[in-house]
Amino acid sequence: MNKINFPTLRKYVKCILLSFTGFFVVLLILTISFLLYSTSDMKKNNFTWNPPPVDRTQNQYLVMTVNVGNSDWDCTPYKWKLCKKVVEQKLTEHLQIIKPDLITLQELLPPRLCQNANETDSHKVCYDPQSIPQVRRLLGPEYTIVCEPHSQYECFGIKKDIGHVNGCPDGELCYSTRSTDTGNNCDNGFSISAITVQLNNGFVFDMVNVHPQSMSSVCRANMLLRAFQGDKSQQPIIQNDNVLILGDFNLDPWRNKDVSVKAWQSIFSKGWANKKYHYHSGVAEITPPYYTFQFIVKGTYDLAVSNFASGICHVLGETPETARLDGGSGNDHRAVYGVLTFPSQ
Numbered sequence: 001m002n003k004i005n006f007p008t009l010r011k012y013v014k015c016i017l018l019s020f021t022g023f024f025v026v027l028l029i030l031t032i033s034f035l036l037y038s039t040s041d042m043k044k045n046n047f048t049w050n051p052p053p054v055d056r057t058q059n060q061y062l063v064m065t066v067n068v069g070n071s072d073w074d075c076t077p078y079k080w081k082l083c084k085k086v087v088e089q090k091l092t093e094h095l096q097i098i099k100p101d102l103i104t105l106q107e108l109l110p111p112r113l114c115q116n117a118n119e120t121d122s123h124k125v126c127y128d129p130q131s132i133p134q135v136r137r138l139l140g141p142e143y144t145i146v147c148e149p150h151s152q153y154e155c156f157g158i159k160k161d162i163g164h165v166n167g168c169p170d171g172e173l174c175y176s177t178r179s180t181d182t183g184n185n186c187d188n189g190f191s192i193s194a195i196t197v198q199l200n201n202g203f204v205f206d207m208v209n210v211h212p213q214s215m216s217s218v219c220r221a222n223m224l225l226r227a228f229q230g231d232k233s234q235q236p237i238i239q240n241d242n243v244l245i246l247g248d249f250n251l252d253p254w255r256n257k258d259v260s261v262k263a264w265q266s267i268f269s270k271g272w273a274n275k276k277y278h279y280h281s282g283v284a285e286i287t288p289p290y291y292t293f294q295f296i297v298k299g300t301y302d303l304a305v306s307n308f309a310s311g312i313c314h315v316l317g318e319t320p321e322t323a324r325l326d327g328g329s330g331n332d333h334r335a336v337y338g339v340l341t342f343p344s345q
Helices: 006-039 073-078 085-098 134-139 217-228 259-270
Strands: 060-067 102-106 143-147 155-159 163-165 178-180 191-199 204-211 243-248 293-295 297-299 302-306 313-315 336-341
Touching: 060 085, 060 243, 060 302, 085 134, 102 134, 102 204, 102 243, 134 143, 134 155, 143 163, 155 163, 155 191, 155 204, 178 217, 191 217, 204 217, 217 259, 302 336
Parallel strands: 060 102, 204 243
Antiparallel strands: 060 336, 102 155, 143 155, 163 191, 178 191, 191 204, 243 302, 293 297, 313 336
16 A cells, blocks of 8 residues: 655645635635725716717717626626616716717617516616616617617617618617627627618718627637628628727727737728728827726727718716716726717718
C-alpha cells in the first residue's frame, strides 16, 4: 500500500481552497457592484436638461437611440429587460420632455414576458396587467411604433406629425420590421431590424435598429454581415438608398479589435448605394469618444450612423450640460441623441 504524501496532499488542498476563495471573492465583488449599481440614486430625478431647438424649415429632426435594459439582479428572470416601474416612470417622463422625432429602443420588456410571471413584487412592471405594452407607455400616443416581431425586445418610434412608416398605419403599434435572424448556435434574443420611413417633405429612407448578440463576436459579426450585405439565404434588410442606423452595436469600433469590429468596419467602409457612411456619434463628437456603457466593461457601443444626414449626436449624462435619461441610475447604457439635418427630397 502506497504511503500518503501529506505535504503534497496539503498543497493540493491549499490550492483548491485558494481557488474557491478567489471565486467567492470575485462573486462577492460582482454582487456588491450589481447592488450598488441598481440601487444608488434610484429615488433621485435630476433631469433638468432641455433638448436643443429643432428647425423644421431646415429639415432638422431630433434623433435618439436608447438601450433601456439593465444589469439589475432583480431583472434576471426578465432577461435584464426594463422590469422596474420606477425606471420606466423616469424614462417616460424624460422622453416626454425630449420628444424625439425618430427613436430606436433596445431591450424593452414585451407583454409576453409577463404572461406567466406571477409577479408578487408591486415594484415590478409585471405586477400589473400589460394591456398597454411598455413601448407605448414610454412613448405615448404621438408615435407610430414598429417592433421586431419575434422577441419584441427592439422597437422604432416615429412621431406622427413628421411622416409615415411603410406598412404600419399612423399612430399604430405594429410588429412588422424586416429582420435578420441570429443564425445557428446563437442567442435568438437579439436582432437587427429595419423599416422604411417617408417624411412629410417627401424624403424616404430606411431606418435600422441594431442590437446584435453581446456575448459572441462571431455571432455578432454574422448578424451584421447578413443584415447589411446579405448572403445566400437572405437579402440585406436595407431596401432604400438612404440609410439611418441607430442602436446598441455591442462593440466599440474605436477600442475593440474582434471579428465583429472587422465585419462592421468592412460594412462601414463600403457604404451603401455608392454613398459613404459617416458617424454622427462617437468620434464625430469628441476623441476619444464618450463611453455609452459603463458597467464593469466600458465602451462606446451605442452609435448613430447614416449615409445622407448631417449633424452631431451626444451622450446624455456624459456630454457636458446634459443629464442621464434615467435620472441617475436604472439603465446600464447612456442614451445617444442629436439634431440631424436631412435632405428635403
